[in-house]
Amino acid sequence: xxxxxxxxxxxxxxxxxxxxxxxxxxxxxxxxxxxxxxxxxxxxxxxxxxxxxxxxxxxxxx
Numbered sequence: 726x727x728x729x730x731x732x733x734x735x736x737x738x739x740x741x742x743x744x745x746x747x748x749x750x751x752x753x754x755x756x757x758x759x760x761x762x763x764x765x766x767x768x769x770x771x772x773x774x775x776x777x778x779x780x781x782x783x784x785x786x787x
Contacts, residue, residue, distance in 0.1 A: 731782050735775060742771045 743749065748769070752761035765772040 726781060726785070728782060728785050731778055731785065735778050735782075738771060738775060738778075 743765075749761050749765060752764050756764075766776055
C-alpha cells in the first residue's frame with residue numbers, strides 16, 4: 726500500500742461513515758468535541774479502522 730491509496734481509503738471511510746454521524750453529533754453536544762473524539766477513536770469500529778490506517782501511514786513514511 727502506498728501513501729496515496731491509504732489517504733484515499735481514509736477519506737472514503739470518513740465521507741461514508743463519519744459525515745453526518747448521529748453519535749458524533751450528539752456526543753459533541755453532550756460531552757464536547759473532545760468527548761466525541763475520544764469515543765470515535767476508542768469505541769467506534771470505524772474509528773478503530775481509521776486508527777489502523779493511520780498506523781499504516783506512519784509505517785510508510787518511516
